[in-house]
Amino acid sequence: MKFLIFADDAKSLAGLATKLRDNGEVSAVTLEGQPKQCSNYGIKSLVELKGKAFPDNVSHVLLSMDLNSYDLIVISSSPLGREVAGIVSAKLDSPAMTEVFDFTFSPGKLVTKRFFFGGKTIMEEESDSKIVTVTPGSFDSNNGENTDKIESVELPGSKISLMEIKEKEKSSTNIENANIIVSVGRGIGKKEAIESIMPLVDVTHGELAGSRPVCLDYKWLSEERQVGLSGKKVKPKVYIALGISGQIQHIAGMRGAKVVVAINKDRDAPIFQECDYGIVGDLFQIVPKLVEALKK
Amino acid sequence: MSLNIIVLVKQIIDIDQIRNDQKTGEPILQNIPLRIENLSKNAIEAAVQLKEKNGGKVTCIIFGTDKSNTAMKEAYAMGVDEGHIITGYSGNNPYLTAKVIAEKIRAIGDYNIVILGNQSADSYTGLLPGLLSSMLDVSLLGNAVNIEADGEAIKIKRVLDERDEVISAKMPCVISVTQEINQPRLPPVLQIMAAGRKPINMEPAKIQVKAPSRVLSNLAPKSDRKREIYEDVDKGVETVAKAIRGEIR
Ligand SMILES: Cc1cc2nc3c(=O)[nH]c(=O)nc-3n(C[C@H](O)[C@H](O)[C@H](O)COP(=O)(O)OP(=O)(O)OC[C@H]3O[C@@H](n4cnc5c(N)ncnc54)[C@H](O)[C@@H]3O)c2cc1C
Ligand SMILES: Nc1ncnc2c1ncn2[C@@H]1O[C@H](COP(=O)(O)O)[C@@H](O)[C@H]1O
Numbered sequence: 001m002k003f004l005i006f007a008d009d010a011k012s013l014a015g016l017a018t019k020l021r022d023n024g025e026v027s028a029v030t031l032e033g034q035p036k037q038c039s040n041y042g043i044k045s046l047v048e049l050k051g052k053a054f055p056d057n058v059s060h061v062l063l064s065m066d067l068n069s070y071d072l073i074v075i076s077s078s079p080l081g082r083e084v085a086g087i088v089s090a091k092l093d094s095p096a097m098t099e100v101f102d103f104t105f106s107p108g109k110l111v112t113k114r115f116f117f118g119g120k121t122i123m124e125e126e127s128d129s130k131i132v133t134v135t136p137g138s139f140d141s142n143n144g145e146n147t148d149k150i151e152s153v154e155l156p157g158s159k160i161s162l163m164e165i166k167e168k169e170k171s172s173t174n175i176e177n178a179n180i181i182v183s184v185g186r187g188i189g190k191k192e193a194i195e196s197i198m199p200l201v202d203v204t205h206g207e208l209a210g211s212r213p214v215c216l217d218y219k220w221l222s223e224e225r226q227v228g229l230s231g232k233k234v235k236p237k238v239y240i241a242l243g244i245s246g247q248i249q250h251i252a253g254m255r256g257a258k259v260v261v262a263i264n265k266d267r268d269a270p271i272f273q274e275c276d277y278g279i280v281g282d283l284f285q286i287v288p289k290l291v292e293a294l295k296k
Numbered sequence: 297m298s299l300n301i302i303v304l305v306k307q308i309i310d311i312d313q314i315r316n317d318q319k320t321g322e323p324i325l326q327n328i329p330l331r332i333e334n335l336s337k338n339a340i341e342a343a344v345q346l347k348e349k350n351g352g353k354v355t356c357i358i359f360g361t362d363k364s365n366t367a368m369k370e371a372y373a374m375g376v377d378e379g380h381i382i383t384g385y386s387g388n389n390p391y392l393t394a395k396v397i398a399e400k401i402r403a404i405g406d407y408n409i410v411i412l413g414n415q416s417a418d419s420y421t422g423l424l425p426g427l428l429s430s431m432l433d434v435s436l437l438g439n440a441v442n443i444e445a446d447g448e449a450i451k452i453k454r455v456l457d458e459r460d461e462v463i464s465a466k467m468p469c470v471i472s473v474t475q476e477i478n479q480p481r482l483p484p485v486l487q488i489m490a491a492g493r494k495p496i497n498m499e500p501a502k503i504q505v506k507a508p509s510r511v512l513s514n515l516a517p518k519s520d521r522k523r524e525i526y527e528d529v530d531k532g533v534e535t536v537a538k539a540i541r542g543e544i545r
Binding site (some may be wrong): 054058059064077078079080082083086087090091097099111114116117118120121123125126127128132159162163164165167168179217224229230237238240258260272276278279285290 | 419423425427460463465466515529
């Protein structure tokens with residue numbers, strides 16, 4: 001089989017290439033600056049798009065490639081990726097399977113898995129789709145053969161113009177690779193309360209993460225620390241959920257954890273259905289005790 | 297410049313009320329009410345705010361069923377001026393949805409902006425913004441957390457992983473919004489009552505597209521968690537500390 005991947009970032013591209021390369025030949029398109037971090041994952045030929053990427057000019061380049069010669073076009077479901085996928089799907093007159101977190105090939109068919117009903121169910125579907133968008137972080141990467149050919153393509157002009165840009169501070173966090181995650185929810189009450197959680201983060205050598213309200217609405221933590229359906233999918237050895245109710249959109253991001261610990265004052269919080277060990281009570285009283293016990 | 301705004305609204309069953317059968321893992325869907333999908337509400341709010349600021353009109357399109365009246369009435373109460381329900385929706389098929397909606401938008405003809413959610417809360421597809429911008433051949437300004445009309449152009453702010461951007465394009469254009477853009481209003485009772493009397497246009501979809509996939513299963517994810525819950529804090533702490541140490545080592 002022949003595959004074409006579009007992913008804006010090297011990490012998603014490496015994961016997708018690792019997933020696909022044993023099933024056939026992988027070509028890929030990515031954005032400027034990415035190729036050096038993904039040139040040894042078994043991608044045969046790689047196109048680097050130079051310049052400012054918008055949905056219209058990126059899909060223009062993709063559509064100028066001979067897309068019909070590929071058995072499957074795999075697009076990483078970033079904001080840009082989803083937009084590009086929609087445009088490519090419309091232009092090729094070919095429906096796409098979307099936001100899948102796993103897929104396999106059965107003869108002539110694509111079998112995909114995705115969350116449905118807001119994360120309450122997993123829907124498994126069989127299709128003849130030639131386009132699929134994949135949730136970032138769904139596949140681990142490991143090194144493969146080197147890329148033979150890296151080609152640069154200048155992006156054409158776009159009808160969209162960039163007026164302002166504010167780069168965010170690059171933090172060194174990568175909760176997707178963390179072994180231990182201490183995750184906080186609205187139950188911590190205020191930003192300052194994170195201080196009192198830090199001893200637990202330190203004693204476990206963990207990474208701090210949070211639910212969506214904590215990261216997006218209140219900005220107590222930065223967005224790249226959000227776990228969940230619309231955040232990061234994490235697979236730590238231990239996931240400690242503090243003051244997180246356990247709504248399904250949150251669970252969707254931590255289902256891959258080996259051991260889940262939950263501390264919540266509400267005995268009926270749904271998180272207790274999705275944990276291995278739960279303690280019912282006030283997290284501000286329990287966390288110091290847990291830190292003491294772990295120091296012993 | 298006053299704006300002709302089209303807002304796209306999806307009606308879904310209330311996903312928050314879905315429970316799964318403990319034995320079979322099947323979602324129990326009987327007797328669960330319908331409601332407006334989360335992001336569609338943000339889209340309505342954004343559309344109405346733009347109208348309030350710039351003047352103009354908000355037209356709502358629902359590709360739904362003959363039960364979509366309630367959703368349209370709620371949209372009216374929030375400030376939508378004109379509503380079109382296209383019946384024939386029978387499940388998640390974004391490709392068909394986009395074709396049906398694009399056709400209706402072409403029939404309406406005179407518009408400056410189409411506003412919709414970036415990813416719907418039930419199916420989380422996220423494909424409609426791209427599909428529609430392509431089918432309508434207009435620019436896509438995606439993932440807006442703020443929208444501003446600026447003469448012939450529209451400016452949006454978007455928040456991405458690595459950076460915040462302000463981007464702009466000439467109208468007409470398609471704009472997708474995120475949940476963070478606004479807090480959808482709760483309309484006052486008087487407005488809800490007035491909305492009930494407003495006429496709603498309803499017509500069947502003319503286009504049919506065969507479902508692109510066959511559903512093999514749709515079940516609650518399996519959870520093999522131990523679920524050892526301690527109300528005795530000291531005992532809980534002891535057990536949890538042991539479990540954590542076992543994994544760290
Ligand atoms: C399309 C969509 C995508 C979404 N994506 C995500 C996502 O990626 N990630 C995500 O997390 N959410 C996501 N959500 C939001 C999700 O539905 C929930 O709203 C969110 O997860 C709730 O966050 P929370 O658990 O921190 O807050 P809450 O639900 O408010 O829970 C707070 C918990 O803290 C407990 N608590 C309070 N005080 C204490 C105390 N002193 N000690 C112990 N416990 C205490 C309470 O009992 C409660 O259970 C999404 C929603 C939608 C619609
Ligand atoms: N059946 C529908 N009728 C009208 N608008 C829809 C429909 N389905 C989706 N939308 C709009 O498209 C957005 C994104 O949906 P999706 O691309 O399916 O994730 C939603 O938030 C709605 O604004």
